[in-house]
Amino acid sequence: xxxxxxxxxxxxxxxLAARVAADGGIEGRPVNALTLVDAVPAIAPAAFAGTVxxxxxxxxxxxxxxxxxxxxxxxxxxxxAIVSGEAERDFETGYRINLDGTRLLxxxxxxxxxxxxxxxxxxxxxSIAVFGAPFPEVIGDEFFTTPLTSYGTQKAIGELxxxxxxxxxFIDGIAIRLPTICxxxxxxxxxxxxFFSNILREPLVGRQAVLPVSxxxxxxxxxxxxxxxxxxxxxxxxxxxxxxxxxxxLPGLSATVGEQIAALRRVAGDRAVGLIRRxxxxxxxxxxxxxxxxxxxxxxxxxxxxxxxxxxxxxxxHIEDELGGNLVAA
Amino acid sequence: xxxxxxxxxxxxxxxLAARVAADGGIEGRPVNALTLVDAVPAIAPAAFAGTVxxxxxxxxxxxxxxxxxxxxxxxxxxxxAIVSGEAERDFETGYRINLDGTRLLxxxxxxxxxxxxxxxxxxxxxSIAVFGAPFPEVIGDEFFTTPLTSYGTQKAIGELxxxxxxxxxFIDGIAIRLPTICxxxxxxxxxxxxFFSNILREPLVGRQAVLPVSxxxxxxxxxxxxxxxxxxxxxxxxxxxxxxxxxxxLPGLSATVGEQIAALRRVAGDRAVGLIRRxxxxxxxxxxxxxxxxxxxxxxxxxxxxxxxxxxxxxxxHIEDELGGNLVAA
Numbered sequence: 056x057x058x059x060x061x062x063x064x065x066x067x068x069x070x071l072a073a074r075v076a077a078d079g080g081i082e083g084r085p086v087n088a089l090t091l092v093d094a095v096p097a098i099a100p101a102a103f104a105g106t107v108x109x110x111x112x113x114x115x116x117x118x119x120x121x122x123x124x125x126x127x128x129x130x131x132x133x134x135x136a137i138v139s140g141e142a143e144r145d146f147e148t149g150y151r152i153n154l155d156g157t158r159l160l161x162x163x164x165x166x167x168x169x170x171x172x173x174x175x176x177x178x179x180x181x182s183i184a185v186f187g188a189p190f191p192e193v194i195g196d197e198f199f200t201t202p203l204t205s206y207g208t209q210k211a212i213g214e215l216x217x218x219x220x221x222x223x224x225f226i227d228g229i230a231i232r233l234p235t236i237c238x239x240x241x242x243x244x245x246x247x248x249x250f251f252s253n254i255l256r257e258p259l260v261g262r263q264a265v266l267p268v269s270x271x272x273x274x275x276x277x278x279x280x281x282x283x284x285x286x287x288x289x290x291x292x293x294x295x296x297x298x299x300x301x302x303x304x305l306p307g308l309s310a311t312v313g314e315q316i317a318a319l320r321r322v323a324g325d326r327a328v329g330l331i332r333r334x335x336x337x338x339x340x341x342x343x344x345x346x347x348x349x350x351x352x353x354x355x356x357x358x359x360x361x362x363x364x365x366x367x368x369x370x371x372x373h374i375e376d377e378l379g380g381n382l383v384a385a
Numbered sequence: 386x387x388x389x390x391x392x393x394x395x396x397x398x399x400x401l402a403a404r405v406a407a408d409g410g411i412e413g414r415p416v417n418a419l420t421l422v423d424a425v426p427a428i429a430p431a432a433f434a435g436t437v438x439x440x441x442x443x444x445x446x447x448x449x450x451x452x453x454x455x456x457x458x459x460x461x462x463x464x465x466a467i468v469s470g471e472a473e474r475d476f477e478t479g480y481r482i483n484l485d486g487t488r489l490l491x492x493x494x495x496x497x498x499x500x501x502x503x504x505x506x507x508x509x510x511x512s513i514a515v516f517g518a519p520f521p522e523v524i525g526d527e528f529f530t531t532p533l534t535s536y537g538t539q540k541a542i543g544e545l546x547x548x549x550x551x552x553x554x555f556i557d558g559i560a561i562r563l564p565t566i567c568x569x570x571x572x573x574x575x576x577x578x579x580f581f582s583n584i585l586r587e588p589l590v591g592r593q594a595v596l597p598v599s600x601x602x603x604x605x606x607x608x609x610x611x612x613x614x615x616x617x618x619x620x621x622x623x624x625x626x627x628x629x630x631x632x633x634x635l636p637g638l639s640a641t642v643g644e645q646i647a648a649l650r651r652v653a654g655d656r657a658v659g660l661i662r663r664x665x666x667x668x669x670x671x672x673x674x675x676x677x678x679x680x681x682x683x684x685x686x687x688x689x690x691x692x693x694x695x696x697x698x699x700x701x702x703h704i705e706d707e708l709g710g711n712l713v714a715a
Contacts, residue, residue, distance in 0.1 A: 218531065
């Protein structure tokens with residue numbers, strides 16, 4: 056099987072490529088060719104027996120999408136996006152990459168379909184940013200999309216296009232709304248959601264972290280490992296049961312900041328928790344208040360998508376995957 | 386006030402222009418300039434004291450949108466669309482007009498906004514085709530959009546763009562999901578929904594009509610007069626109460642074909658009803674089964690949108706507006 060990852064240089068793209076390389080396939084189906092596309096050079100995963108092709112492309116340049124599908128990949132995982140904050144600051148770039156880029160990809164596939172009957176599996180990473188407050192206590196699978204960011208708007212449009220192109224038979228597509236990824240590896244960044252990861256990742260290695268909101272703030276989380284599992288499931292499962300409702304809100308863990316901190320205490324002790332410094336930030340508190348915090352995800356659960364069930368588990372996954380299985384004493 | 390109607394040669398565009406011309410304004414605000422845009426020449430309404438400009442433009446040609454807003458209309462009513470059946474037959478034309486055309490219009494307004502702070506009221510005619518079966522018995526205001534046609538997909542995307550451009554401050558926009566317009570004046574056409582009008586309009590003037598579905602088929606209706614009232618309300622009301630949820634499912638009358646026929650019998654007698662010829666058509670029955678039939682429309686009703694409350698009333702409106710107030714004996 057030939058697999059194409061667009062957005063392969065990002066955190067999830069790298070983890071997905073590494074997983075596929077390590078397993079030599081996805082859910083038992085061998086992958087012998089891997090094409091990694093990103094606007095910046097992606098790094099080929101180590102220890103992959105098949106062919107790896109790395110392409111550095113801007114998806115919003117018309118020829119780029121045709122080049123992506125020139126090798127007729129069987130499975131395409133489309134993760135490339137201008138992130139939320141940047142799409143909000145730069146209206147034009149957000150629409151150019153997140154909307155036009157996605158549409159150009161769909162059109163390149165359609166052109167190949169009309170030419171030769173090509174019809175790949177397309178996994179589109181959408182986001183809970185398609186939802187905008189106010190919300191019910193638990194958001195059901197049939198709740199409407201009223202995004203409060205341009206990024207969320209562009210993702211919601213991508214979902215609609217993907218369903219229509221699937222219904223028309225040009226692709227076999229599925230859009231998956233990922234929870235916020237926690238614990239995100241790397242270093243603290245300026246994203247408004249960054250603190251959800253920072254307050255766990257930094258104390259786990261003895262560093263201070265800033266908490267800008269109160270402990271009763273609730274959010275929707277899944278680990279990077281769960282996200283990779285979601286993408287692989289979406290890439291391989293039979294999509295017939297979805298009908299033409301090709302978008303799934305994925306399972307996650309609904310937890311408060313207080314619950315995150317209690318889990319940190321259980322796993323790493325009081326000294327780790329003592330590294331969290333409270334610095335209330337009105338702006339971040341207001342942004343976060345507009346985010347969804349709890350989903351039923353009934354359809355996705357019934358289709359076999361599984362997330363973590365506790366923050367203890369999310370922390371353990373981080374220790375295993377990012378810290379070599381060992382907790383450095385704080 | 387300067388008002389622009391895009392899609393002004395269509396049935397609703399003509400009726401809206403005629404209404405504005407006859408009243409000299411909308412809801413008490415004088416209109417002194419009317420620009421009528423369509424792909425085919427629109428006809429200037431009679432007896433309008435202000436200036437009428439007729440432009441024949443294809444909205445999907447880039448310069449066309451800039452030309453539409455060159456006169457900086459205060460209110461824009463965007464009705465232009467490739468209709469459902471045609472957008473389904475011709476994928477590319479549907480996307481070119483219904484998606485690209487709408488986006489080019491929004492982008493032309495944004496360019497004028499960035500240039501001079503221009504920010505018009507934009508009324509976008511959406512459709513209940515944004516919904517796809519299966520449905521709850523009554524569709525609430527927060528039900529999700531899972532269209533089963535490319536037309537419905539394009540309208541749902543238009544709604545999302547309109548909300549984002551409003552939130553960004555480029556327009557003051559509202560999308561209104563019109564019920565099926567009944568009784569549609571004119572002659573029987575090939576649209577799958579045509580029979581809902583045909584079985585009333587034709588017998589009212591002594592002509593036969595074909596009924597291709599059973600009498601228990603339920604659908605969602607409003608008269609052309611109500612549709613014009615909806616557009617004028619949307620063009621003038623304060624949109625602040627909508628927040629950034631700028632799309633409204635409008636009120637209508639949920640009625641079965643049997644209820645339509647009973648109303649025809651009450652208004653025009655048995656002989657009129659006898660002109661309805663039953664010719665079951667599996668294809669039409671299957672298409673219609675996928676359409677929504679009943680909405681709560683709670684928000685729109687609270688905001689003062691009012692539709693007819695019986696088919697007797699819908700038929701009386703047709704007799705007044707299309708038959709000069711007189712029923713020709715069948």
